[in-house]
Amino acid sequence: MSVQAESRRTPAKGTMVLEARNIVKRYGHVTALDGANLELRAGEVLAVIGDNGAGKSTMVKVLCGAVIPDQGEVLLDGVPVHFTSPLDPRKRGIETVYQDLAVAPALDIATNLFLGREVRCRGILGSWFRLLDKRRMKSEAQKEMAELKFRLPSIDSAVEDLSGGQRQGVAVARAAIFARRLVIMDEPTAALGVRESGEVLNLIRTIRDRGLPVLLISHNMPHVFELADRIHIMRLGRRVALTTPQKHTMGEVVAIMTGAMPGNDQASGADGPSAA
Amino acid sequence: MAPNAVASINRGTVSLGRAIATPAVGPLVVLLVFCAIFSLSTHTFLAVGNLSLIIQQSVIVGTLAIGQSMIILTGGIDLANGAIAVLGTIVAGRLVNDGNNPALCLLLAIFLCTLVGVISGLLVSRLWLPPFIVTLGLLGIVTAATRLIAQGGAFPVTDDLLSWTGNSAIRDGSGVTYGMLIMFGLYVLVWYLLTQTAWGRHVYAIGNNRPAARLVGIPVQSRLLSVYVFAAFLYGVGAWLALGRIPNADPNALQNANLDSITAVVIGGTSLFGGRGSIWGTIVGTLIVSVLRNGLTLSGFDPLWQDLVTGVLVISAVAVDQISRGKQR
Amino acid sequence: MNIVTPRLTHVGENIASVPSERTKRTRSKNFSQFLRRAWAGLRFTFGVFVLLALATLAGFPTSSNAAGSKDEILIGLVTKTEVNPYFVKLRQAATAEAEKKGAKLLARFGKFDGDNEGQVAAIENFISAGVKGILITPSNSTGVLGAVKKAREKGILVIALDTATDPADAVDATLATDNFQAGVLQGQYARKALGAKAPKLAMLDGTPGGSVDNQRHDGFLKGFGIKEGDPAIVGKQNTHGALDEGQTAMENLLTAHPDINVVYTINEPAAEGAYAAIKKAGKQQDIVLTSIDGGRLGVKYVQDGKIAATVMQFPKKMATRGVDYVIDFAKTGKKPSGFIDTGAELITDKPFSDLPSKDTKFGVENCWG
Ligand SMILES: Nc1ncnc2c1ncn2[C@@H]1O[C@H](COP(=O)(O)OP(=O)(O)OP(=O)(O)O)[C@@H](O)[C@H]1O
Ligand SMILES: [Mg+2]
Numbered sequence: 001m002s003v004q005a006e007s008r009r010t011p012a013k014g015t016m017v018l019e020a021r022n023i024v025k026r027y028g029h030v031t032a033l034d035g036a037n038l039e040l041r042a043g044e045v046l047a048v049i050g051d052n053g054a055g056k057s058t059m060v061k062v063l064c065g066a067v068i069p070d071q072g073e074v075l076l077d078g079v080p081v082h083f084t085s086p087l088d089p090r091k092r093g094i095e096t097v098y099q100d101l102a103v104a105p106a107l108d109i110a111t112n113l114f115l116g117r118e119v120r121c122r123g124i125l126g127s128w129f130r131l132l133d134k135r136r137m138k139s140e141a142q143k144e145m146a147e148l149k150f151r152l153p154s155i156d157s158a159v160e161d162l163s164g165g166q167r168q169g170v171a172v173a174r175a176a177i178f179a180r181r182l183v184i185m186d187e188p189t190a191a192l193g194v195r196e197s198g199e200v201l202n203l204i205r206t207i208r209d210r211g212l213p214v215l216l217i218s219h220n221m222p223h224v225f226e227l228a229d230r231i232h233i234m235r236l237g238r239r240v241a242l243t244t245p246q247k248h249t250m251g252e253v254v255a256i257m258t259g260a261m262p263g264n265d266q267a268s269g270a271d272g273p274s275a276a
Numbered sequence: 277m278a279p280n281a282v283a284s285i286n287r288g289t290v291s292l293g294r295a296i297a298t299p300a301v302g303p304l305v306v307l308l309v310f311c312a313i314f315s316l317s318t319h320t321f322l323a324v325g326n327l328s329l330i331i332q333q334s335v336i337v338g339t340l341a342i343g344q345s346m347i348i349l350t351g352g353i354d355l356a357n358g359a360i361a362v363l364g365t366i367v368a369g370r371l372v373n374d375g376n377n378p379a380l381c382l383l384l385a386i387f388l389c390t391l392v393g394v395i396s397g398l399l400v401s402r403l404w405l406p407p408f409i410v411t412l413g414l415l416g417i418v419t420a421a422t423r424l425i426a427q428g429g430a431f432p433v434t435d436d437l438l439s440w441t442g443n444s445a446i447r448d449g450s451g452v453t454y455g456m457l458i459m460f461g462l463y464v465l466v467w468y469l470l471t472q473t474a475w476g477r478h479v480y481a482i483g484n485n486r487p488a489a490r491l492v493g494i495p496v497q498s499r500l501l502s503v504y505v506f507a508a509f510l511y512g513v514g515a516w517l518a519l520g521r522i523p524n525a526d527p528n529a530l531q532n533a534n535l536d537s538i539t540a541v542v543i544g545g546t547s548l549f550g551g552r553g554s555i556w557g558t559i560v561g562t563l564i565v566s567v568l569r570n571g572l573t574l575s576g577f578d579p580l581w582q583d584l585v586t587g588v589l590v591i592s593a594v595a596v597d598q599i600s601r602g603k604q605r
Numbered sequence: 606m607n608i609v610t611p612r613l614t615h616v617g618e619n620i621a622s623v624p625s626e627r628t629k630r631t632r633s634k635n636f637s638q639f640l641r642r643a644w645a646g647l648r649f650t651f652g653v654f655v656l657l658a659l660a661t662l663a664g665f666p667t668s669s670n671a672a673g674s675k676d677e678i679l680i681g682l683v684t685k686t687e688v689n690p691y692f693v694k695l696r697q698a699a700t701a702e703a704e705k706k707g708a709k710l711l712a713r714f715g716k717f718d719g720d721n722e723g724q725v726a727a728i729e730n731f732i733s734a735g736v737k738g739i740l741i742t743p744s745n746s747t748g749v750l751g752a753v754k755k756a757r758e759k760g761i762l763v764i765a766l767d768t769a770t771d772p773a774d775a776v777d778a779t780l781a782t783d784n785f786q787a788g789v790l791q792g793q794y795a796r797k798a799l800g801a802k803a804p805k806l807a808m809l810d811g812t813p814g815g816s817v818d819n820q821r822h823d824g825f826l827k828g829f830g831i832k833e834g835d836p837a838i839v840g841k842q843n844t845h846g847a848l849d850e851g852q853t854a855m856e857n858l859l860t861a862h863p864d865i866n867v868v869y870t871i872n873e874p875a876a877e878g879a880y881a882a883i884k885k886a887g888k889q890q891d892i893v894l895t896s897i898d899g900g901r902l903g904v905k906y907v908q909d910g911k912i913a914a915t916v917m918q919f920p921k922k923m924a925t926r927g928v929d930y931v932i933d934f935a936k937t938g939k940k941p942s943g944f945i946d947t948g949a950e951l952i953t954d955k956p957f958s959d960l961p962s963k964d965t966k967f968g969v970e971n972c973w974g
Contacts, residue, residue: 066491087493102488104481106552115481116492118474130473318734326733333726428813432747442751521722524748528719528812566726573730579687579713 165196328451351550358533364515369525393508441520483550788824851878
């Protein structure tokens with residue numbers, strides 16, 4: 001059994017991989033998502049931006065099964081799916097890097113990489129005695145890290161002994177190792193220094209070059225403009241514009257994000273008629 | 277990736293990293309220091325018979341502390357473990373006294389203990405009640421139930437099976453009892469489960485960062501439930517060991533076992549915040565307390581010294597834990 | 606119009622401001638340095654502690670001659686708890702007697718009433734230490750028998766103090782108050798003090814299953830002249846011999862049965878708790894409160910009129926005689942045997958001519974605590 005049980009699918013560039021339609025999610029009086037749409041196409045890096053509280057993280061949680069929406073549907077390869085736990089999308093090859101990383105700091109890097117999908121020994125040792133194949137997990141982890149060209153101290157060191165960038169690297173690498181369809185990242189470069197962000201951005205490029213689409217949430221405009229193929233702008237729980245780094249400047253994108261400039265999304269009525 | 281580059285990155289954190297990776301080393305040093313002191317200051321401490329005694333005196337708390345360790349590793353705590361074990365002794369003692377088949381009574385007693393674990397596990401994992409409160413409540417409930425079953429009496433145990441764990445294994449007078457072997461066997465089993473299986477890694481991950489454990493797909497609820505149930509099963513075995521050690525089922529016994537087992541776990545270097553620690557630390561912690569009790573008696577100290585030194589050790593252990601956690605702030 | 610969000614400013618900083626990055630770095634470096642120093646300090650403290658412990662432990666035994674000199678007679682004493690002053694006094698008396706006779710007393714106690722495990726461990730450790738005799742107040746009359754047997758097989762003289770074992774001949778001898786007889790005295794007094802009134806009896810017992818507790822309880826009923834289950838007994842509660850539990854129990858009993866007119870208590874702390882409840886209900890004049898034990902405070906309660914009478918026992922006598930027996934055994938090989946009653950006396954300032962008793966003056970002079 002290989003770590004990637006199923007080979008990565010790389011559908012033709014431009015076909016729809018993941019789509020969310022009309023998602024509504026309310027927390028009490030707060031409407032986090034108010035009829036939001038999202039589409040992620042094969043081979044692209046889609047940046048999702050928006051002010052604090054615009055609903056980006058909530059959208060991510062809907063897409064990765066951590067939150068069940070009140071309304072709307074999610075389609076994977078055009079087929080409706082109902083994610084009810086973080087396990088469901090993972091089984092379908094969707095990996096997420098959460099804003100708060102979701103690592104166990106006291107455990108070592110290899111353990112964290114395989115957390116929740118440990119590899120057992122072959123034969124009776126594995127099936128009856130549930131014995132972990134630690135050597136295999138370690139060597140796979142080492143191999144993947146080398147392939148991703150991500151420099152880390154020994155694979156045995158605890159995650160809490162790593163720098164912030166290295167920790168982020170572990171979370172991103174975990175997604176990279178196990179993703180077969182797409183990767184979702186919620187602010188992977190937040191709170192990182194220049195060099196460390198650079199390393200994480202490189203990881204994202206590596207993932208994209210493997211043919212996996214990436215949904216990237218970020219507040220960092222330069223990073224967004226550096227990496228994104230398309231930019232999805234959210235405001236007050238909806239998509240207000242879908243653009244590209246070529247069509248709009250950083251200043252314009254920020255203006256749309258804050259409501260100073262109208263967006264171009266037909267579906268959104270909040271900001272009045274669209275202006276493409 | 278150049279290996280020496282890796283080594284140089286790691287050097288700065290190596291001492292601290294190792295301290296966490298092998299948390300049982302510190303307690304082991306303390307244990308050996310105490311042993312050295314007592315073997316120098318008394319001529320009876322090192323006798324084989326005396327060392328055997330120390331282990332025999334550790335068997336009950338040592339076994340209860342295994343369950344306690346697992347629960348503390350998940351970030352919980354168990355105040356009811358002694359009470360559950362006493363329930364087991366009373367059920368077995370009374371039923372056998374009433375003339376029932378001893379093997380069946382023993383199984384029933386262990387089963388009842390395990391059932392209490394099902395209750396606490398469900399309350400903790402399904403309703404997310406704090407383990408402190410759940411087990412505090414169960415402490416009262418189980419103690420009262422035990423007294424109701426005992427009806428004010430104690431039950432001297434004459435049956436060979438119930439007191440079998442106190443017998444000498446190998447040959448008579450070797451100082452190795454079946455109870456000791458069972459306890460050590462359980463330690464090896466739990467060590468295996470905690471470090472060599474996915475279940476164990478999940479236990480650590482849940483205690484270390486529960487939301488993360490959920491997000492990476494660990495079935496947090498069923499893992500927690502299994503920990504509480506397994507721990508309570510071990511308390512049931514602890515009841516059997518207790519009957520072997522003192523063949524008398526007494527509803528007033530083991531009132532301090534909950535705190536004693538927490539003490540052993542903490543002295544053993546396991547973090548009360550969960551997610552860090554080793555099961556070997558727990559046996560070492562248990563032995564430290566027993567060695568102190570024995571050694572101080574042999575050297576004629578006032579018994580209060582034992583409580584005093586134990587208290588210092590507990591605080592030191594928690595301080596070490598805090599400092600090593602502090603570095604991630 | 607403001608198009609620059611606060612976040613964007615922050616982002617800009619990230620790219621353009623290498624200096625701010627550097628200050629952040631140094632600050633975190635300082636902090637980790639601080640932690641490393643704190644860690645080193647802690648290791649140092651711990652080391653000092655270990656050294657200190659080493660020094661005391663290495664020094665102490667030689668000065669106290671615990672297991673050092675071979676010819677000194679070692680005596681082990683295991684009491685029930687260190688919470689109850691009765692056992693503290695017993696231990697102090699034994700220590701003093703041993704010292705006077707040139708022997709060394711090792712004392713251990715259970716952590717709580719019923720701590721068989723603690724008592725057994727103490728006996729085992731005494732055997733290891735090489736004691737000549739063991740004096741024990743067993744927590745439970747059967748719990749320690751295994752360890753006692755081991756000790757006797759090693760030729761150690763074992764004497765039960767205060768509480769007999771079951772069977773009584775599991776130990777060489779028992780030095781104790783005849784608790785049943787003491788209970789009889791308490792019951793007889795209560796009956797006489799009640800006079801012609803129809804009894805409404807409340808019983809504040811100790812710990813369920815305790816042998817002393819049962820003997821006193823049964824003795825009281827015998828002296829009082831009724832049987833277990835008699836309708837005159839309006840209520841029974843377990844107080845574990847503690848003041849607070851005694852008070853709670855009495856409060857509840859008085860609420861349920863305001864007509865209670867005579868009270869049995871297992872010991873004086875329980876009696877004091879009961880008195881507090883009785884006083885709160887304003888029934889001091891209507892209720893005959895009796896107790897048993899004979900501690901200093903107990904005698905004082907009798908003097909103050911809080912308790913009508915108490916039955917005094919003599920733990921110091923048990924301790925000193927126990928120590929003497931062991932020393933005698935070590936020197937001559939002679940063992941005492943059987944039940945040796947150390948006696949009980951009724952203490953009251955309202956005596957009845959046909960019931961022998963002593964006044965509180967005698968009580969103050971002879972009480973144990
Ligand atoms: N668990 C929750 N309970 C209640 N309200 C919530 C919860 N999660 C999110 N919200 C609310 O929903 C709205 C959208 O939150 P969300 O976290 O999706 O924003 P975001 O775009 O990710 O913001 P940020 O840039 O700060 O990460 C906010 O108003 C937030 O307060
Ligand atoms: Mg967010």
